[in-house]
Structures are given as structure tokens and as C-alpha cells.
Amino acid sequence: MSDLDVGIVIGGPQGGGIDTSANMIVRAFALAGLEVFSVREFHSNIKGRHSYVHIRARDSVVRSLRYPVDILVALDPDTLFEHYSDVSSGSLVIYDSQFESSDLAQARMIMRDTQRHIAEHLEKHNQPKTIKGVLEVMKEAGAKLVPVPFDLTLVEVVKDGPTTRYFNTFGAAITMSISGIDRESMEEAIKLVFGNKENVVKTNLAVVGKAYEYCESNRLVGRKIEKTRRKPRYIITGNDGAAIGKTMGGLRFQTYYPITPASDESTILEEHEDLKWLTTEGDDLAKGGVVVVQTEDEISAIAMASGAALTGARSSTATSGPGFALMAEAISFAGMDEIPIVITFYQRGGPSTGLPTRNGQSDLLFALHTGHGEFPRIVISSGDVEETIYDSMNALNYAHKYQLPVIHLIDKNLANTTELVEKIDPRKVKLFVQRIEPKNEGFKRFNIDTKNGISNFGVFGKNLFWLTGDEHDELGHVTEDPAMRDIQMEKRFRKIEFASREIPLEEKVMVFGPKKADVTIITWGSQKGLVLDAMETLKSAGINANMLYLKMFEPFPSEFVAEFLSTAKTVVDLESNMTGQAAQVIKANTGINIENYILKYNGRHITEDEVVNGVKSILSGKEKKVVLTNGA
């Protein structure tokens, strides 16, 4: 084991294999036995605009990213322009020496506003508006420039087209060499990434060889990391976790309309529609696979998934803000007709199309209030990749147990975070299984003689009953009788009271760190791991921090939160939105007013250093609201 803790940004044009190079890097680190964490940042664009992956690897658990980075790898000139401020003293900047002739004015794929900001910065530093200028700025900040003749070196091994196609592998391999990762791990990573594409593997291995040779002869070899063989681990994103959890949770019918960052989940389900089975008690039970249907729009997606639920199939859909907005009417219908349905809601930057490929947590209140009329729902949120697995199982369980729509919030940052997960325990979450007795005459789908509000579940194909969006009687026929209206409304809402009593506290809220602390950070979603890492850093700076981590917003654990906050000292609300929506939920449910905020709404992931500095600034009394601005 070493004491490695390395942060990397690798960037290039969208479509230039940035994802692939990040996959190589992450796998090579992991194969060498390290812990890795990475987040993708990209434009809403297919080819050309700037995209990058921010990676951190170390030998102890890693749940966050930070600036400045140790290594910046630029696969195109734009990356140098976009990331000059990510480096500082000791950072290495790796780039193709040919980029040095580039000019900011030619960088047409950089957003006009960003270009202007870069130009202003260069002017301030009295540097020309060129790559040479930004390189000087980085040098001034203490970074070490490592120009590498990418093209000239690769031309010897790449015979099947332009060398730029292999810049990603070359850049990744140089990074690995500098990080002290052995060539063998990098080669294994190549084989994993390209699978059985023999020729592709061959050329990429040759590129890796060239990179390691170049590094050796130019002394670009880091302190060798002692390799530890680890048991196989899952290397998965939040999108993967949700897909895995859903299948384990019994999902058999998924619908979707393409939207970023949600559709990856459905694609993953499609790829794995052919489910594999455990050898357990139940070998003889009916098995099949998961059906995934791409619909004509999101209204169809929610309606179709609801229709499937009427036959007893566990069903769900996945979408993002704009699609969720279209689903509102059908979510209200699911509330009215007590349809068990899960909507996995991937949040991105809003309003409207907003920042379609960027992070955001501005849809919490929307999830809580979507749909006309009053009806019970459950709203949960996941904070790390492992949670997405078990929360997805729980979401399906809640939907079926309480017969209502469940909205599962995952932010874009988490959807696109890659983490290593040691193992997945198929027995961690027990499934709630509906027992359906065939019954027709006299079957009351919405029977009112139920203490906890839960009526007989019935399915089309086994039971005779009706559903209507109108208020209805016990059979499901329309009624406008005032007394039956009250009875049905109250019956539906008894379910959420029951759920509130029955669902264990740890599925709703968690406290991390010491019971008493100098500062309590309230957060939800993908900031969970970030705060855990920041708490350690704060501790070494003499600041005792703990975290109130919220998972369930409806039903909300009001009593626990109120009691916990009543003894807290300085309380800081940390969210990826502008208006502190979780703090608003706390206020609405407990009356407690949160006074300090660290907020970020530029769509980029929050980094550990931002949280640490923000907390310090609030504790020093300098400001009550810190707005974070990092990220390219």
C-alpha cells in the first residue's frame, strides 16, 4: 500500500474517446488494487465540444473529487483553455506539443462566454490569447508542463488512420505511468475496455507500449505503486446501480423516452433483459426477463408502466425533469387509483431544458408536489452508487406494499459517477410479495374496511374490478357521493401514515460523524460521500463536523430531524440548487429555519475543497451563504 491520493482531469473533444480513456484509467487503478472515484462532465453535443472526466484514486476509500488536480491531461487545445485554473503548484500538465501553436480565437467549440472569460483572464495576466498564454498562466501557478509529441510518437504504431484516434489511450497510459501504475495493469485495462475486438486491442496495446517507453526515456515514471490483488469488484455508475437494483427488486417492465441523464439506465436494462437466476428456493417459479419499451413520449412511458402494473408486473420508468413534468397527470392518476409504480427521476440542471447534461438538485420540491389534487406518494433519494442498488429495490417494495407512486431521485452527478462496489448482497432487501387470489364477483379493489388504508390488491387477468381517475366506490366505479369521497380520500392518506410508522428510520435519514459537533452539515443526494470525505479533512484541521443525511422526503422523518437539529451548533445546508430545497422541506415539516447555506447551481459537481472552504468560511462568520463556482 502506498499513500497515493491522485486527482486527474482528462479532457478532449466530445466523441474523442474521453469516456474510454477514463474507463481505462479507472480500471487500471482498480486493477492495481486502489480505490477510484470519477465523474463525467460533458456538453449537450455529440461531437466536438469539450468534455472531461474528473478522477481521484487513493489507497483508502474515496468518495469525492477535489481541486487542484495533480495531473491534467489535454487531448486537445480546448482542454488547456478550459482547465487552466484546475492546476497549482506541483500539478503536471500533459498535452501534445503540437497544441502550442493554437489560438483562442480558433477554439470555436468553446462557448462564447467561456472564451470571453478566458480572454479576460489572460489579459489580466498579460499573456497572449493562445495556448502559449494559458501554459504560461499554469506555469505561474506552479504547474509543471509536460509537452509530449503525441502524433510523432504514435505515427510509428498507428497504421489504420489518424493518430488522433489513439490520443485517448496514449494520454491515459502516460497518466498511468506518471501515477506509478504498472504497464501490466494498464494493458489489462485495455483488454477489459475493448473486450473481444481483437484488432482494436492490438493497436491500443501497441499505443500503451509506446507511451510507457516514452515515459521511461523521459523520466515520466511515478513512484511505483505496490500492486495488491483484490477480489473482483463491481465497477458501476449510478445508472448501473439503479438498473441492477431494479432487476433484483423484481422489475419486469420498464418504459422510457430518451432523455439525458436517465436513458442510460433503460439501455443498461435492455442490454441485460435476459436475467440470470440464483439457485434458490424457487427454481420452479415462472421466470422470464425484463421487458423494456421505448415509448413515443414520457406521458406514454408513465401510462404504459402503470398499465403493466395493473396486471401485477413490477414496473417502472426513468426520466429527467422535462419528462417528469409531462408525467404529472399520470402520477396523480397512480395516486388516485393506488397503482404501484416507480419513477426514477434523474435530476439535471433546470429550469426548462436548463443544463441538460449537468448536475442539479432543483427538482425535490417538484417531486414532492407534482400532480394535481392531494394523494399520497413516497419520495426517496440516493446518495452513492451502492445506495442506488438497494434504494431501487426498496422503491419497488414501497410501491407494492403501499400501492402508490414512488419517486426515486438520483442526481446527474450520481448517475455519471463511477464507483467500485465490493459486492452486491441479493439478500439485503427482502421483497414484499403480493399474494393475488383469483376473485371476481364482489371483489372490492378499493375496500374501505382497512385500518392502515391498504385495500385488496387486484390484477387484470385474475380479478374483476374497475379503475377511474374519478373519485370511486369500493368496486372502482365513479362516485360523487360526498361521504364516499371523504372515506376514500382518508383511506388513501392512512397509507402514508402507516408507511411513515412502518419504514425503518435508517431508510429515511442517517447521521454520520460524532453526535455533538462544531458544525452539522445537512445534505442529500450525491453530496453524501463528498461530505464524508470533507468531514475527515475538516477534522484534521481541528473542526468537528457531522452530517444529517436525508434520504426520504415523503414521508419525512420530522420528529427525528427536529430533535437532532435542536441540539446542533452551527448548521449548514449543502445542496446543488439555488434555493435550498431540502432546507425548505425541513422548515415546512419542523418549523426549523436553517441559516447557513453552501449552494452550487452552475451544474458542475461539488468538490471536497469547496465544501471544506465553505464550512470554514461560514464558521469564521464571514458569510452565511456560500455559492460554489468551480468546474469547467
Added chain:
Amino acid sequence: MAHNFRNDVAIDWCPGCGDFGILNALQQALGELNLGVNDVAIISGIGCSGKTPHYVNAAGAHTLHGRSIPYATGVKLSNPNLKVVVTGGDGDLMSIGAGHFVGEGRRNSGLTVILYDNEVYGLTKGQAAPTMELGNKTKSLTKPNMFGKVNPIALALTTGYTFVARGFSFDGKQLKDLIKRGISHEGSSLIDVLQPCPTYNNINTMEFYRKKVYKLEDDASWNPVVNAGDKDGASKLAMALARAQEWDDHIPTGVFYENNTIPSFPKRISQGAHEYLESPPAVQAVADRNGYTLVDPEATFTDKILKPVS
């Protein structure tokens, strides 16, 4: 004994409404097909047509305006053994739900879509529906209709419905037979039903239609069916499209087109998922007898596990 698809729920359509004819034909069709109570699901949207499921003694869902097709598709695809009938109005299926109507043609899931075509929005007091003629002024319109009309038959033919027919609500026998054929057809069917709205449409009345409708099947040479091996599929579709344009003096009813060569969506799913037809989502178990998942994450998502290749 055959199941009785009639029930005792009080029907609140206006006297003389064409909906009664459709309901009767549907109930008869289900009975004559010898379907059991648990073999059928009736799905509707909003409006007078939307009330139909409540009046049929079979599982029914009276869903959202325009959304009957996606709800019905969900039912059908998770349990393809069910006969799923959609009862929708012209506003429901041709305006607010037009996108779903088109989507269903592309899928060909096997729904039987019955279009209650009376050219007005009845339940909201007689606004013009998408099937109303440009310039018509029915009695509750403040000025003549400013919109051109959509042709449901042509739309169905060009979007992929594999059984396309038209009935008339006052010809119960023909309508019942069309519904029976639609339900028996493996792919999706549209049955456009001409019907008066006696309260709001004083133009397209029962008499109006009685004078104009004729039956395609009365012409012995009319053969709209495409079966495997037939080489005249394209010309039959063109023939159907030509007939779909007839309206002013002679309005055709009967089967315009039936294509038995295009696989239904359940068939398309089963080509990739071989157990699908035998174990569709609705009948699959999700947990073992101890309540734990049946899915093996390691074996299913083996590509997500980091293992050295060499």
C-alpha cells in the same frame, strides 16, 4: 356458460346516443367470442366514450384524456394473453392522444381500438372534434369549424395498424362482426365507428349517415386481406387508402385492410426474449419462497465486474 358482459351499472349517456350501439356490439362480440371474465380488459380515456368500461362486466380502466392507448399497451405487453380493447372518442384518440395513436400503429401491440366518431366533444358541450369537416357549424359552435378534418382510416393505414375497419353505430350486426374480427386479429386494429351525438351534432345525424353509408363487403370482389405469401400487399393498402378518401355522397363501412403478415409487438419482443410469451411480466415470480430476489446480480451483470482478463 358464457360470461355475461352486461352489468347493472346505470348508463348516463343521452337518449339516442350512438354510444349505446357500440356498447351493445362490444358486449355481444365479447360474448360470441366465448371470452371469460378474466380474458378481457377494457381501457378508455375521458369523455362519454370513457365511461364504457364501467358498463362492461370485465376488468376496466377509465384513464386519462388521450392516454387510453399507452395504458392499454402496458396491460397488453405485460400480459399478452389478455384481449385488450380501447374505447376512445375522436378528441381522445385523434387530438390529445394522436401521438399515442400513431405510436401504437408502429408497435402493432394487438389492441382493438374502437373510435367513437361523432365529430364533437360531447361532455364539454359540443366543441368541434378533429373529425369534423372544415366549415361545419354544429349547433353549439359559435362560428363555423376553422379546422380541417383528420381521416382516422387513412391515419391508421399509414401508421401501421394491421386491421382497419369502419362501422356505424346503428348497424349493430356489422359492428359486432367487425369488433369480433378486430379482437381476433393478432396485431392492432382500428374500428372507426360513425355515430351521432344527438345533443350537440345536428349535422352528422343518424339520418345523415343512414343515407350515405354503404358496405365494402357488398362488393363480392372486395378483398382487403393480406396473408403470408400474398404479393399484392402494397396494392391492397393503396386500395384501402383510396376508399378511405370517399366521404361526401358515399361513406364506406366494413373492413378496409387486414394484414396478417406483420408481426405483433409481443412477437417482436419474443424474438429477443424467448420466454416472453410463456412467462410475460405479469406472471413472473419476483421472489423465492423466502421472499428474496430470484435475480443473480453477478451472473446477470457480469460485464460490470472488474476481473483481470489474463
